[in-house]
Amino acid sequence: MRKGTDVPRKGALKNSKARQVDNTPVVLTPGTFYTSPGLGIGKRGVDLLKCYQGEYANDQRNGRGVYKYANGYATYEGEYKNGVKHGQGTLTFKDGSFYEGEFVDGEIQGRGTRRFNNGNRYVGDFEMGEMHGQGTLTFKNRDRYEGQMMRNKMHGEGILYKENGDVYRGEFHEHRISGQGTMSYANGDRYKGAWKDGKRCGKGMCKFANNNRYSGFWENDTFNGRGTLNIPKQGIWYDGQFVDGKPVQTPTKLNIFWFEGPPSTPMRNKKHGSKAPTAEEGMPLLL
Numbered sequence: 217m218r219k220g221t222d223v224p225r226k227g228a229l230k231n232s233k234a235r236q237v238d239n240t241p242v243v244l245t246p247g248t249f250y251t252s253p254g255l256g257i258g259k260r261g262v263d264l265l266k267c268y269q270g271e272y273a274n275d276q277r278n279g280r281g282v283y284k285y286a287n288g289y290a291t292y293e294g295e296y297k298n299g300v301k302h303g304q305g306t307l308t309f310k311d312g313s314f315y316e317g318e319f320v321d322g323e324i325q326g327r328g329t330r331r332f333n334n335g336n337r338y339v340g341d342f343e344m345g346e347m348h349g350q351g352t353l354t355f356k357n358r359d360r361y362e363g364q365m366m367r368n369k370m371h372g373e374g375i376l377y378k379e380n381g382d383v384y385r386g387e388f389h390e391h392r393i394s395g396q397g398t399m400s401y402a403n404g405d406r407y408k409g410a411w412k413d414g415k416r417c418g419k420g421m422c423k424f425a426n427n428n429r430y431s432g433f434w435e436n437d438t439f440n441g442r443g444t445l446n447i448p449k450q451g452i453w454y455d456g457q458f459v460d461g462k463p464v465q466t467p468t469k470l471n472i473f474w475f476e477g478p479p480s481t482p483m484r485n486k487k488h489g490s491k492a493p494t495a496e497e498g499m500p501l502l503l
Contacts, residue, residue, distance in 0.1 A: 270296070294319065309333075317342070340365065363388070386411070401425075409434070432458070 270281020276299035277283075283292045287310075294305020300322035301307075307324070308314040317328020324345040330338045340351015347353070347368045353361045363374020369391040370376075376384040376393070386397015398408040409420015416422075421431040432443020439445070439458035446453050457464040 274298075315342075338365075 268277060268281055268283045270277065270283075271279025273279065277296040278298065279296060280294065281296055285291070290307055290309045292301060292305055292307045294301065294307075295303030297303065301319040302321060303319060304317070305319050306314060306316045311333040313331055313333040315324055315328055315330045317324070318326030320326060324342050326342060327340065328342050330342075330347065332338075335356030337354045338347050338351055340347065340353075341349025343349065347365045349365060350363070351365050353365070353370065355361075358379040360377045361370050361374055362377075363370065364372030366372065370388040371390060372388060373386070374388050376388075378384075381402030382399060384393055384397055384399045386393070387395025389395060393411045393414045395411060396409070397411055398406070400406050404425030405422060407416060407420055407422040409416065409422075410418025412418065415437040416434040417436065419433055421429070423429050427448055429446045430439060430443055432439065433441030435441065438461035440460065441458060442456070443458050444453075444455045445458075445463065454463050454465075
């Protein structure tokens, strides 16, 4: 080849002729097989024949074809328009991963499926080769995310279904649970409130499976700051400061025993001078 060009010397390929197409050297061979160099200067003519195989029109790749990239990096099979990938196609990479879907002006753009070599799989919108828009990302460990993507990351509103049965609905930031959201845990707990980097942080309320309830501030997944803790079965109620999940002061314990019979109206609602209800009438006794 002449230095500085991919066009073979005269006679380099038998019965072939070289043309310059849109500043891209293209070798047209007899028959239905056509080649576009693209493998770099210094490759032998026999290697050029391995570049592209498919339909050709107006001196450019147009229609369906197969293109093999240098060093076996990737293989594209699909539609071309005016010399570039355009339409439906499949791009398979050397590591076994692939993209199948829409191409626009040579770029991965539109709806498609991306399978990664680590076992993750994405189905949804792409922009300039990146996962961007609405889609579903399924991880190797069977976690599944459905929602907004931005530049290959979970970002915006979405739902994360975890393999252990936990389900999170809410905001994501830079591939992490961050912002406002609700987590329904497999064990029956439910938290609604603020998150940061996958942990409860800020103001939120958690109702536990055993009917205990905490409402207040969190930090690093634990009670921290002002909050209210209610443990009905033990009659414990506390409103105050928490540090590392523990109340600063001793909680108040209030035991309530109901006797048989309907609950009576509290004394403050009775008219002045009326007789106080007895235990048999259902008045709670506070101990």
